Amino acid sequence: xxxxxxxxxxxxxxxxxxxxxxxxxxxxxxxxxxxxxxxxxxxxxxxxxxxxxxxxxxxxxxxxxxxxxxxxxxxxxxxxxxxxxxxxxxxxxxxxxxxxxxxxxxxxxxxxxxxxxxxxxxxxxxxxxxxxxxxxxxxxxxxxxxxxxxxxxxxxxxxxxxxxxxxxxxxxxxxxxxxxxxxxxxxxxxxx
Numbered sequence: 596x597x598x599x600x601x602x603x604x605x606x607x608x609x610x611x612x613x614x615x616x617x618x619x620x621x622x623x624x625x626x627x628x629x630x631x632x633x634x635x636x637x638x639x640x641x642x643x644x645x646x647x648x649x650x651x652x653x654x655x656x657x658x659x660x661x662x663x664x665x666x667x668x669x670x671x672x673x674x675x676x677x678x679x680x681x682x683x684x685x686x687x688x689x690x691x692x693x694x695x696x697x698x699x700x701x702x703x704x705x706x707x708x709x710x711x712x713x714x715x716x717x718x719x720x721x722x723x724x725x726x727x728x729x730x731x732x733x734x735x736x737x738x739x740x741x742x743x744x745x746x747x748x749x750x751x752x753x754x755x756x757x758x759x760x761x762x763x764x765x766x767x768x769x770x771x772x773x774x775x776x777x778x779x780x781x782x783x784x785x786x787x
Contacts, residue, residue, distance in 0.1 A: 599701075600618065600619070600622045602622070602625055602648060603618045603619075603625065605650075605673065607721065609673055610721055610725050611717070611720050611721040611724045614717060617717040617721075620714070620715060621703070621718060624711060625648075625701045625702070625703060626702045626703070626704070627699070627700075628647065628699075629697075629698070630652075630698050630700070631697050632695065632697050632698075635694070636693075636694070637678055637691055637692040638688075638691055639658070639689060639690070640687045641681075642681055642686065642687060643677055643678035643688045643692075644702075644705055645703060646677040646682065646703055646708065647670075647692070648675050648700060649671060649674050649699075649700050650672065650699040650700060650701060651672055652672070652694060652695075652696040652700070653669065653695045653698065654676070654692055654693060654694050654700070655667075655692070655693055655763070655767055655771075656670075656676065656678065656691065656692050657691055658690050663770075664770065666770040667690060667771070668736070668771070669756065669759065669767075669771065671756065671758075671762075675728075675729075677729075678690040682705055683705075685705070695763055695764075695767070740773055745778055745779075746782050749779070749782045749783070752768070752771075
């Protein structure tokens with residue numbers, strides 16, 4: 596239970612400060628997920644029943660379009676993620692979540708979130724803050740892709756996640772930035 600309290604505290608520190616009572620309630624709801632590199636938390640066609648917290652490791656959300664593997668999002672230590680439409684509507688997900696490294700994560704199920712938000716105003720505010728943060732990240736990515744040239748998108752990614760070049764395959768980085776691997780190579784060499 597001590598490890599669960601530690602994880603609940605990390606979530607609280609990052610998103611919304613909880614009282615000791617609320618931290619304990621959140622800790623009870625946490626479910627551990629330990630995966631090896633290349634394993635999936637969510638497959639296409641499955642309902643995503645959890646919001647995940649990444650304790651250690653790195654994951655990506657991706658989908659297939661025209662037989663291409665396209666990276667939607669990367670998550671690192673301290674991040675929370677879910678396949679939001681599937682999670683909220685209980686519909687099969689088009690997005691998949693795959694580990695890029697051996698990963699220790701923790702999930703809180705939809706059912707547990709709903710029960711906790713009904714019981715605790717603090718946890719309700721935590722849940723809302725997590726969802727709002729996810730919406731802001733989605734908007735920032737959409738704006739980046741709409742308004743920024745390739746070299747600016749690449750430099751912004753390096754500013755926010757300098758370790759990404761050591762941790763993620765270049766092909767995934769290129770698809771996340773919506774460029775070909777060749778374009779990414781030119782951006783990295785300063786040709787763009």
